[in-house]
Structures are given as C-alpha cells and as structure tokens.
Amino acid sequence: MSTNETSIPDFSEAYRQWASQSERQWNEFLNQMMSTEEFSQSLGRNMDVFLHFQKTMNEAMGSFFTAMNVPTRTDVLALGDRLLAIEDRLATIEAQLTTALANAPAASAKNSQAKPRRTRKPPETPSAN
Amino acid sequence: MSTAPASPDVANQVQTAVDAIMRRGLVGLEYISLEDPKVGSTPKDTVLTEGSMKLYHYRAQTDEVYRIPLLVVTSLVSKPYILDLTPGQSMMEFLVKQGYDVYLIDWGVPRKEDKNLRLDDYVLRRIPNCIARIQEDTGETQVNLLGYCVGGSLATMYLGTHADAPVANMACLTTPLNFKGMGLFSQWTDERYFDVDRIVDTLGNVPGEILLSAFDMLRPTGRLMSPIQVLDRIRDDKYVKSFMMVDRWAADQIPFPGEAFRQMVKELYWKNAMLEGTLELGGRRVDLESIRVPMVHAMAEHDHIVPYEAAKPLLDNVGSEDTEEVVLRGGHASLVAGGNAMYRLWPKLDQWLSVRST
Numbered sequence: 001m002s003t004n005e006t007s008i009p010d011f012s013e014a015y016r017q018w019a020s021q022s023e024r025q026w027n028e029f030l031n032q033m034m035s036t037e038e039f040s041q042s043l044g045r046n047m048d049v050f051l052h053f054q055k056t057m058n059e060a061m062g063s064f065f066t067a068m069n070v071p072t073r074t075d076v077l078a079l080g081d082r083l084l085a086i087e088d089r090l091a092t093i094e095a096q097l098t099t100a101l102a103n104a105p106a107a108s109a110k111n112s113q114a115k116p117r118r119t120r121k122p123p124e125t126p127s128a129n
Numbered sequence: 130m131s132t133a134p135a136s137p138d139v140a141n142q143v144q145t146a147v148d149a150i151m152r153r154g155l156v157g158l159e160y161i162s163l164e165d166p167k168v169g170s171t172p173k174d175t176v177l178t179e180g181s182m183k184l185y186h187y188r189a190q191t192d193e194v195y196r197i198p199l200l201v202v203t204s205l206v207s208k209p210y211i212l213d214l215t216p217g218q219s220m221m222e223f224l225v226k227q228g229y230d231v232y233l234i235d236w237g238v239p240r241k242e243d244k245n246l247r248l249d250d251y252v253l254r255r256i257p258n259c260i261a262r263i264q265e266d267t268g269e270t271q272v273n274l275l276g277y278c279v280g281g282s283l284a285t286m287y288l289g290t291h292a293d294a295p296v297a298n299m300a301c302l303t304t305p306l307n308f309k310g311m312g313l314f315s316q317w318t319d320e321r322y323f324d325v326d327r328i329v330d331t332l333g334n335v336p337g338e339i340l341l342s343a344f345d346m347l348r349p350t351g352r353l354m355s356p357i358q359v360l361d362r363i364r365d366d367k368y369v370k371s372f373m374m375v376d377r378w379a380a381d382q383i384p385f386p387g388e389a390f391r392q393m394v395k396e397l398y399w400k401n402a403m404l405e406g407t408l409e410l411g412g413r414r415v416d417l418e419s420i421r422v423p424m425v426h427a428m429a430e431h432d433h434i435v436p437y438e439a440a441k442p443l444l445d446n447v448g449s450e451d452t453e454e455v456v457l458r459g460g461h462a463s464l465v466a467g468g469n470a471m472y473r474l475w476p477k478l479d480q481w482l483s484v485r486s487t
Contacts (some may be wrong), residue, residue, distance in 0.1 A: 016361060023354045030349040035316050044322030051331045080242040084180060091178040099265060118269070120193040121226040122483035
C-alpha cells in the first residue's frame with residue numbers, strides 16, 4: 001500500500017528526550033559520586049583549608065588595624081550589636097505607639113469602618129474532609 | 130520542474146515561533162537587565178519589626194474575610210518572595226483574593242550581628258510575638274499557620290513547645306522532619322568530616338555563596354540544562370517569565386544565622402532530634418505528640434531539596450487525628466510558585482483552609 005504522506009521524524013521531540021535522559025543520567029552519576037564517604041571527607045578538608053585561610057587573614061588584618069589604631073571588624077560588630085539593641089527598643093516603642101493610637105477612640109471607630117468583616121464563608125462545595 | 134508551495138500551516142508556525150523569539154528576546158532582555166525585579170508586590174503593611182525580622186499584613190482585597198487570620202511562616206534559608214513572585218503568579222495574592230486575612234513573617238537578611246540568633250529565638254520569642262501582634266490587630270484569639278520548608282519545621286517546633294498555642298490549624302509545605310532523609314545534605318554534614326563549630330566560629334553567619342553552591346551541587350547539571358529547557362519552551366511566555374523569576378529567586382541566596390546553623394547541624398542533622406523527640410529549645414522539649422491541631426502537608430514529587438523521605442514522617446509523628454497528606458507534581462519551588470502551583474497547590478490549599486477558617 002502506498003501513501004502520499006512522507007513520515008518525517010520529529011527531531012525536536014527526539015532532542016527533548018535525549019536532553020532529558022542525559023540530564024537525568026549525568027545527575028544520577030554525579031550525585032552517586034558525591035554521596036561517597038571520600039567526597040564528604042574531601043569536602044570537609046577543602047572547607048578546613050578555606051576556614052584556615054579565612055582565620056589567618058582575619059587575625060593578620062586584626063593585628064594590622066590594632067597597630068594602626070583603627071577599629072577592627074570585631075569592634076565594628078560590637079557597635080552593630082549595640083545599634084541592634086537600640087533598634088529593637090525603638091521598634092518596641094513604635095509598636096506600643098501604634099497600638100496606643102489604634103486603640104484611641106477616634107482611630108478605633110475609623111479602623112472598624114475600614115476593616116473588612118470577618119464573616120466570610122467557604123463557597124458551597126463538598127466538604128474538604 | 131515546479132516546486133510545491135510551502136504549506137500555510139508550516140509558514141504560520143514558523144512565523145509564530147519567530148515572533149515569539151523576537152518578543153521573548155526583548156522581554157528576556159528586560160528581565161536580565163533589571164537590577165531588582167519587582168517581586169513581593171502584593172500590597173501589604175509592616176505591623177511588627179524585630180531586628181531584621183518583619184511581620185507583614187496583606188491588605189484585604191475582598192469586603193469579607195475569613196474569621197481566622199492566616200500566619201505564613203517562611204523559611205530561614207531563602208527570601209520569602211517565592212510566595213509573592215509577581216502579580217498573577219503569587220500565592221499571597223491568591224490567598225488574599227480568596228478572602229484570607231494573611232500575615233507573613235519575613236525573617237529578613239541576617240546581618241553580622243544576627244550570628245547569635247538560635248532556633249530558640251525564632252520559636253520561643255519571634256513566632257509568639259508575631260501571633261500576639263496578630264491577635265491584637267484582629268481581635269481574634271486563634272490563628273492558622275502555614276509553613277514553607279524550614280518555616281514549616283519552625284512552626285512545628287513552635288506547636289511542639291507550646292501545648293496551649295492559640296493555633297486552630299496548620300498547613301505545611303514540603304517541611305523536613307527526618308533529617309537523615311535529606312539525601313546529599315546528610316552525607317555532606319557527616320559528623321566525622323564536617324566541622325560545624327569551626328565554620329560558625331570563623332565565619333559567624335554561613336555565607337549565602339556557600340549555601341548556593343551546596344544547592345547547585347544537588348543538581349549538578351541544573352545551571353547548564355535550565356537554559357536549554359527554556360529555549361525548548363520559548364513560545365510559552367508565561368513559562369519563560371515564571372522560570373526567570375524563580376531562577377532569580379534561587380540565585381538570591383541569603384546567609385544563615387550562625388548559631389541557628391550550628392544547632393540545625395548538630396541537633397537535626399547529626400541527632401535527628403526533632404524526629405527522635407529529643408530536641409529541646411530553651412529547656413522545653415519539642416513534643417510532636419502534643420500537636421493536636423488539624424494538619425495538611427503538601428509535598429512535591431520531584432523535590433530534590435527536601436526529598437519525600439525527609440518530609441513524609443511529619444504527619445506520622447504528630448498527635449493530630451485530622452491529617453491529610455498531599456503529593457503533587459513539581460519540585461521544591463514549583464510546588465509553591467509558577468504555573469504548576471496555580472492549578473495544583475493553591476486550589477487544594479484553599480479547599481482545605483477555607484472550611485477551617487470560619
């Protein structure tokens with residue numbers, strides 16, 4: 001039986017399948033490799049080297065700044081801590097003020113008008129249970 | 130010799146594809162060139178600030194809202210705008226339009242000074258403070274909780290340490306409980322090789338770059354294959370836009386507070402203390418059995434960050450009798466954002482919450 005239609009392979013679909021399969025296979029392979037004890041050990045070692053470098057740098061910079069009579073990072077962080085405490089207190093005062101204002105008779109009447117009613121019911125559908 | 134004219138169908142298809150590519154090129158350039166894409170734009174007010182944390186209240190868009198307010202507890206690992214990506218692709222916008230009175234905790238980007246924040250601070254101080262503020266704001270005694278990822282774990286810890294918590298219901302989205310089931314993360318934090326004390330003592334907060342590398346390593350070919358997948362669906366404007374927004378979110382990694390990281394690694398990864406029932410925060414044991422509120426837990430079939438084995442035991446270990454487990458197609462981010470979420474998770478969540486919010 002002959003036909004006038006020529007079947008043309010769907011290259012885009014074939015490519016899609018190939019890409020998806022390749023991705024899965026590579027991920028599986030690499031994940032398997034990274035789940036070994038040796039990999040965890042090497043990751044730990046690399047992290048140690050990085051942290052050692054970081055610590056040495058921090059100490060060297062700290063000594064340098066102290067010698068130069070300039071605040072170190074630790075000094076700046078300590079200041080940051082104090083600022084944070086002030087910020088927290090300000091936020092508490094702000095919250096108390098907001099509450100006090102909201103509870104004032106005029107504001108309270110205004111708010112009760114502006115806020116939507118809390119009476120919404122779910123649409124009539126079969127129960128979710 | 131004559132040549133057959135090109136089929137009008139083929140010509141039209143080619144034309145459509147070329148048009149889409151041109152338009153996508155322009156729109157793509159717009160996304161790429163934007164320094165700070167407009168995310169998290171559902172209208173909201175800040176009703177509480179504590180350090181870098183903010184409690185947002187989304188403005189109602191309906192005349193009537195459900196009686197019980199909804200508090201969304203976001204993850205510590207990432208920015209919360211995955212839940213409010215862009216108009217039309219925002220879970221927060223959806224919930225507000227469905228008539229929920231929504232509050233969201235944005236933990237903020239940890240600053241250097243936040244390195245001392247522990248899980249105790251989040252669970253025993255910040256979440257209760259937020260709930261108290263909501264009670265004050267709404268006049269309601271109870272709230273519903275919705276936790277995403279580690280946010281779900283924090284919400285669970287809160288309920289497990291507060292037997293008298295004013296919580297009516299809890300919905301969790303891809304929430305880890307069994308940290309031995311966290312796949313490669315469990316391997317990489319192996320107690321014998323992972324010196325968490327040294328990391329935290331040296332760096333303070335764990336830098337976002339380290340976390341981003343770890344997430345990238347979970348799917349090593351992701352960075353290469355994602356653009357290829359986008360090219361493949363270049364004609365689907367919604368998909369491309371959604372992909373670009375989610376991709377940008379995934380790369381927008383924030384640091385993790387140092388002490389909380391130390392606690393997570395030692396207590397959750399090494400001892401699996403939450404599942405074992407031995408986790409203590411501020412001297413209080415996290416007692417999962419004491420959690421009695423109705424719960425739903427939605428998980429993603431292809432979640433490579435919080436695998437099914439890590440999330441599954443949550444409902445099996447709480448004391449609640451009214452529980453529902455939902456497994457949906459998608460991954461960790463696409464469960465909550467993008468096209469999949471719109472048609473799968475959001476309606477399901479609405480169906481479950483609406484009857485429990487009156």
